[in-house]
Amino acid sequence: MAKQMGKIVGNAKGLAGDYAGTAVNTSIVVVTTGLEQLTTLATYKCPCVEVSQLGGCNNTIGKNTCRPQLLNQCYGLSFIIAPAIALYVFGIASNPRTWKSVTGVCKKTEALRRGLTEACWTFFGIGGRAFIAPLTWVIISLLDGRYYACAVTALPFDVSGTPPIYTSCEKVAGDKIPKYSNHYQRNRSASQTLGWIVLAIAIILGMALYAWSQCSSPLTYYHAKYFNLYRAYEVAEFDDEMKKKAQKDAEANVLKFMEKPRPKEEWDQISTVYDFHRDKKNLALYSHLHEWVQKQKKPTVRKPDKELLIHDNGATSDDGFGADTAETVIT
Structure with missing residues (x-):
């Protein structure tokens, strides 16, 4: 029984080791998704716009000639782009290989510096791993749809219907769960469609790049597994x-x-x-x-007392030679 349990535990550890990279990537996706939802609940609120602010345009269904305000465009896109950039920079900065590659490189001799091609491939790998979190953020944001719809909709809230649900933006602010306009809902659906397309492209492209990297690897499957285990144990040791x-x-x-x-x-x-x-x-x-x-x-240099060796011819020396035939005078 104990032997069988040991074998099961060993198989579980081996399985966890085989899918360690997948587990890390999955954790990144889950954390990023949770962060996006928390940010939406805590800080997101699309700015309200009234018809008078748009300069007299047609906002009826099928004849929408209104252009969204710059504030709405910047607000909606900032929730998509800014966190993605921050996550990408964090992913690069949190990778130990980044600082192992750049620390002290300016002080290294030319012989010890890595070649340009090798350095480019190293940073390509670092950037590829760091790209998982921002890509996840963009996809989740598009699937949510609110950020994109806020950026491209001229009147996000229904203040121009027949009759309008809200007569002014003050009414929108007083509603705990505001009701969005038909154009906003259509743009949100378009965002979700775009999100699914980006997700499909990312999965296909990511799988193709991973398969290509594995095919071009100089190591076989178990040799590569040993290589990764050795590096992990070496760093820990x-x-x-x-x-x-x-x-x-x-x-x-x-x-x-x-x-x-x-x-x-x-x-x-x-x-x-x-x-x-x-x-x-x-x-x-x-x-x-x-x-x-x-x-x-460092040993302190102490000058010894000088011994003057007076030879037969009256010459003096401090090297000690001829001391057996001379009279030693200590001064």
Whole structure:
């Protein structure tokens, strides 16, 4: 029984490992969808427009010549575009590969810098992964339909019907659940249709790109799986060892400074704002305390008492040669 349970747990872990990337992408989609709904409930309210503000246009069904106001256009599109841009930037910034690729690159020698083609492929992969969240936001926003309809509808609320539901925008503001115009509802339906089209294109294109990347991979399925597992364990092990080493070195430096009372000058030296730099031997110094400890490790040069060796011919020397035949005078 225990053996069978162990086998089931092992199979479950293997299945989770196989679909780890899919689980992460699904989580991104779910979180983005929830964020979009929360934003809609908390902040979204399409601006109301009256007929007098449109300059006398025909807003009847089938003969709509009214153009939406700039405020409505900017308001509706900003809810679609601005969060998508923010999510894309966040996706790039939250990827460790981004900072591993760019940190210190300006100070590297030409021999250690990555080639242009390799760097482009790296950032293409980073950007592709970061594109999932903003694309999800755009699709969900289009499927919701309210942002797009607000941007393209001249009169979002029914203030021009026969008779109109609202006589003014003040009446719209007083209604907890406002009623939208027929043109708004038609544009919302168009937005939802566009959302389904974008979703279908995104799925087909994404699947094609993923299949192409897998076909052009230099590794087989299990070799690629081992490669990804190794990289994950290497990063985890490296982080763990760095924490241990950093804690040990920091503790030793602090104990060195605190082993006896220090004058104010030394306290001032370790308490100033620090910028990373290196010593004369090009060794990294991580803090003023670290720099102070390194200076303490340097042996102090103490001049010994000079011995004058007087030779038979009256010459003097301090190299010690001929000391067996000369009279030593210590000054």
